[in-house]
């Protein structure tokens with residue numbers, strides 16, 4: 001039997017750690033990425049930041065040399081920056097997009113030769129925030145909306161080459177993301193978003209202590225890796241498929257409103 005192989009990014013905690021551990025238990029050879037060495041994991045690790053272009057290229061080469069093929073790339077590493085647009089810096093916004101959007105695409109680029117050789121899968125750990133926006137999370141929304149659009153394009157590019165692309169879109173699951181994700185350094189500087197910040201604090205507290213255990217989400221990611229019949233988009237978590245349906249209905253309504261408006265309901269443009 002062919003030895004199955006996977007690269008999982010962000011395996012120091014949360015969904016990445018659980019997914020890599022589960023795949024290893026299923027007999028897969030797994031390389032996980034970590035930013036600092038972690039002892040005692042049941043899979044191999046490489047120490048790298050996913051935004052380090054040279055490290056990403058080297059990882060792709062290592063995979064090709066070591067295995068010659070890759071069954072799955074799980075782009076999981078990520079975080080959620082909190083803060084209203086008015087209190088975010090360009091560097092904070094760029095870093096969020098770099099980690100959550102650019103890095104998964106560069107990892108796909110580096111791993112595609114090996115993925116083609118195996119007829120493998122690229123599993124993008126996106127989010128319900130990839131189609132449903134929340135105030136004070138514009139940076140995270142931007143990163144995940146963009147990941148979703150790019151993944152649709154990537155799917156159309158690589159499916160003809162025998163490589164699958166799957167978007168897993170979790171709702172809130174208890175991991176370390178609430179504690180590890182930064183907030184705008186200029187938090188509160190405008191004095192205009194106190195209520196929003198209070199809601200974020202409450203939500204992060206709830207997320208870290210009372211949100212759902214991550215097993216259901218890890219099941220979905222592992223299915224996306226192992227089952228070629230899995231759908232392209234997998235919203236996962238209580239009520240999350242409905243959020244996707246509501247988004248579709250909202251977009252339909254917006255299209256109807258725009259069509260009606262442009263068909264003559266707006267004011268004439270000539271004075």
Ligand SMILES: NC(=O)c1ccc[n+]([C@@H]2O[C@H](COP(=O)([O-])OP(=O)(O)OC[C@H]3O[C@@H](n4cnc5c(N)ncnc54)[C@H](OP(=O)(O)O)[C@@H]3O)[C@@H](O)[C@H]2O)c1
Nearest residue numbers: 010012013014015035049050077078127172173175176177
């Ligand atoms: N948990 C949820 O409710 C939820 C919901 C929707 C989507 N997601 C998505 O699920 C993915 C995993 O998050 P999680 O909930 O499991 O959170 P987590 O426990 O905080 O794990 C995030 C992982 O990503 C790694 N990481 C962050 N920035 C990195 C970088 N620049 N380079 C390399 N690794 C980096 C972290 O490493 P360090 O330990 O070095 O920071 C950690 O291993 C993320 O993409 C997140 O957006 C989570």
